[in-house]
């Protein structure tokens with residue numbers, strides 16, 4: 001009914017057509033956007049729309065659902081799970097019943113109720129030991145035992161009390177959610193996003209919510225959770241995609257990523273920009289017809305100082321630099337022409353004349369080029385001289401690791417591009433177009449000159465063209481669209497994604513332990529209000545530039561002002577598997593404690609020789625559900641060949657997937673086989689954390705296959 005009404009409203013709005021004034025059009029677009037979003041909500045929540053009932057002593061009976069519904073008389077039919085009155089559904093216990101006498105979990109399939117599970121909360125003397133930690137055990141255990149589908153699902157029906165506290169925590173300030181594997185950090189963070197959007201709808205819809213995850217596979221794994229809760233306008237991204245126009249999925253070798261993520265790169269980038277403003281030792285001679293002008297060092301220094309005093313970014317300060325130099329050149333020219341003192345008007349005339357002279361333009365571009373962050377970094381990585389100048393605070397070996405010629409961006413480059421963008425500032429679109437055109441002209445002129453062996457000018461013109469290439473910043477289509485001014489309806493998330501300087505209303509960072517100090521800087525820039533939820537597990541840090549403690553990561557920004565909640569119960573991994581993982585955890589640090597598992601699977605982890613892998617994979621698939629083989633990166637292709645498993649893009653859909661540990665981070669499978677654990681240990685300085693991650697990905701069964709000797713922490717495993 002509701003859905004039909006919304007669909008009709010949407011149709012009417014769209015039928016109004018594309019005619020009309022600019023204002024009409026944009027009103028129409030925003031109504032259409034509103035109805036489309038509402039419709040998406042109603043469609044998405046079909047599954048398990050109603051899942052709970054509270055019998056209150058005072059307020060009577062309340063039904064809890066994924067969204068709130070009222071009938072035409074405004075009587076509440078269904079309470080949104082995020083509303084304050086729904087809170088007892090997650091928090092009430094026999095000792096603190098919050099006025100509720102009975103909590104009922106309804107399990108539904110389509111429109112049919114297929115099971116109920118009651119918690120009686122008001123019975124005096126009821127032993128509450130069993131119920132103290134878990135709410136609605138039967139519904140929870142049924143949910144946990146289900147076969148996995150390759151996509152994360154919402155847990156509104158079975159949120160546990162410690163999770164509810166995180167979900168409903170205050171919007172303001174930085175909240176860290178620390179929890180071991182399987183404690184629900186990801187799923188809780190997503191429900192928190194939905195809760196915050198519901199509770200602070202106006203503020204957050206305008207500024208948007210950003211959720212950062214560790215990789216594109218992971219984002220695909222979680223992307224359906226928020227829509228299933230009726231929330232569609234949230235931006236999901238990786239750090240590698242945070243910079244508009246760049247989509248970095250490649251990873252650097254650990255030793256290179258460690259340098260690029262190091263906070264010393266702040267100084268390196270700043271010096272790389274200053275390198276492009278350096279005054280050459282020799283004066284520059286400018287042949288102008290029969291005259292010959294000279295740009296000497298003092299003119300250049302003077303112009304540079306003026307630009308510096310303007311305190312503008314590099315690209316914005318260029319006009320100050322250029323004006324100062326042109327004024328000095330104009331005076332020089334006046335003198336050569338035999339004119340004495342000239343007035344302001346004459347100076348302006350001469351200056352504008354000089355501005356259009358190719359030799360002058362080309363000298364100015366060399367002295368203070370327009371720069372995009374991409375060109376700055378390519379220039380830096382590609383030149384040992386530039387690296388020596390900019391990266392004097394790194395060792396010679398570290399500089400050598402940064403040197404490269406490839407222009408394919410890696411994840412660790414993105415925070416550096418962002419850093420550079422801050423210092424370089426925008427290039428005006430108009431200037432950009434004019435400079436690109438001018439560069440084209442210069443290139444054409446230089447081509448003609450090439451015959452006259454003016455090699456250097458050609459090289460320079462090429463550089464200018466490259467430096468100002470429009471494609472770096474916007475493609476032709478987008479530019480044309482902007483000029484026509486007919487932007488299609490864009491959601492907040494879409495507008496935010498295209499704008500590097502967008503300030504989000506709330507930012508959620510998942511697997512946050514992996515972020516480098518440079519990545520934290522880029523993330524913090526997107527959230528000046530510091531309203532953030534940071535979820536992760538320090539014990540799982542695999543990245544060489546990742547965090548060793550939350551304090552180390554956050555204190556530079558919010559020292560003493562962040563709060564921490566801990567999740568302690570593992571909902572994913574059965575007890576039998578966790579015993580093994582705990583041994584690996586203790587090998588990292590004996591003081592570390594893995595979270596407590598809520599259930600047993602009865603399946604004991606096993607070990608077998610590597611060459612039995614195909615047969616063992618087959619056996620696992622017979623249980624139904626999804627199987628993953630997790631191994632060291634160098635073995636992945638071989639393993640996939642051996643068993644016909646899927647790697648890369650299709651891993652979430654595959655019944656047998658083959659993945660490296662970094663890619664498997666945050667994911668889960670019914671059955672996991674870890675290949676060559678000793679090699680996983682060796683492949684990076686944080687190998688033990690990687691092994692811990694690999695061993696905690698299964699919801700049911702776990703095995704290990706190996707040729708190399710098993711690490712000590714895995715000793716004593718039963719044969720398969």
Ligand SMILES: Nc1ncnc2c1ncn2[C@@H]1O[C@H](COP(=O)(O)OP(=O)(O)OP(=O)(O)O)[C@@H](O)[C@H]1O
Pocket residue numbers: 140143144153155158159160163179180181182183184185186187188537571572665666667668696
């Ligand atoms: N209250 C709950 N009800 C039902 N399922 C739950 C609940 N809490 C967590 N789960 C399930 O437990 C599994 C693990 O959750 P999640 O992936 O969010 O954990 P995590 O802490 O992010 O793990 P990791 O650090 O290993 O990535 C998921 O399948 C999730 O749906």
